[in-house]
Amino acid sequence: MSGQTRPQADGVPMIYWIAHTLSRVVGHLVFRHQTLHREFLPEAGGALIVANHVSFLDPAAVGAAFRKPIYYLARKTLFKGLLGWLLPRIQVLPVDLGKGDLASMKRILGLLKEGNRVLIFPEGTRSPDGTLQEAEAGIGFIIAKGEVPVVPVRIFGAFECWGREARWPRPGRITIVAGPPVDLSALPAELTGRARYQACADLVMKALSDIHLEA
Numbered sequence: 344m345s346g347q348t349r350p351q352a353d354g355v356p357m358i359y360w361i362a363h364t365l366s367r368v369v370g371h372l373v374f375r376h377q378t379l380h381r382e383f384l385p386e387a388g389g390a391l392i393v394a395n396h397v398s399f400l401d402p403a404a405v406g407a408a409f410r411k412p413i414y415y416l417a418r419k420t421l422f423k424g425l426l427g428w429l430l431p432r433i434q435v436l437p438v439d440l441g442k443g444d445l446a447s448m449k450r451i452l453g454l455l456k457e458g459n460r461v462l463i464f465p466e467g468t469r470s471p472d473g474t475l476q477e478a479e480a481g482i483g484f485i486i487a488k489g490e491v492p493v494v495p496v497r498i499f500g501a502f503e504c505w506g507r508e509a510r511w512p513r514p515g516r517i518t519i520v521a522g523p524p525v526d527l528s529a530l531p532a533e534l535t536g537r538a539r540y541q542a543c544a545d546l547v548m549k550a551l552s553d554i555h556l557e558a
Contacts, residue, residue, distance in 0.1 A: 383521035389491035396464035398501035473502035483540030497554040
């Protein structure tokens with residue numbers, strides 16, 4: 344097949360399911376991965392999944408919480424060598440949202456309108472201390488224009504397992520806590536343009552801050 348991965352009947356490459364299964368197995372065995380409020384996780388239809396970013400483990404940890412395929416985003420600089428071959432085959436898209444990457448934004452919006460779930464990290468980069476950071480420019484535009492449910496998902500424990508300054512991961516517990524879709528209708532109708540995009544981003548970060556780890 345000219346080097347391409349043979350797709351399954353649903354159009355998703357077999358290598359995606361291999362990676363997904365591996366993430367779930369390692370997650371349970373090494374990181375005691377668990378998902379709370381799974382009822383908020385959309386398994387069908389377009390949806391923007393927004394999560395905090397504290398670790399290299401975040402994409403796999405969130406993806407493992409879903410039973411059906413989702414799309415991921417990664418910085419364009421990662422698409423080199425082996426990763427340049429692998430990432431597109433496990434539904435990872437190259438983006439640079441912090442620099443107004445309009446082509447990437449349009450592609451994300453297209454995926455959403457086609458009924459896909461797309462995971463996005465509003466902060467853009469991993470938090471240096473595990474706390475929530477400000478959202479990157481461009482995130483609010485996607486939220487405002489996506490016209491799909493925006494579901495907040497907060498990751499707990501991943502920073503302790505593999506924080507930004509740690510060289511290697513260590514065993515621990517990673518918990519994914521989903522929240523109800525963000526109510527964007529609460530934004531004033533008179534807000535337009537950049538002001539509305541910023542308000543959307545702020546509202547999403549507020550939704551993430553409102554999610555807590557249950558005892």
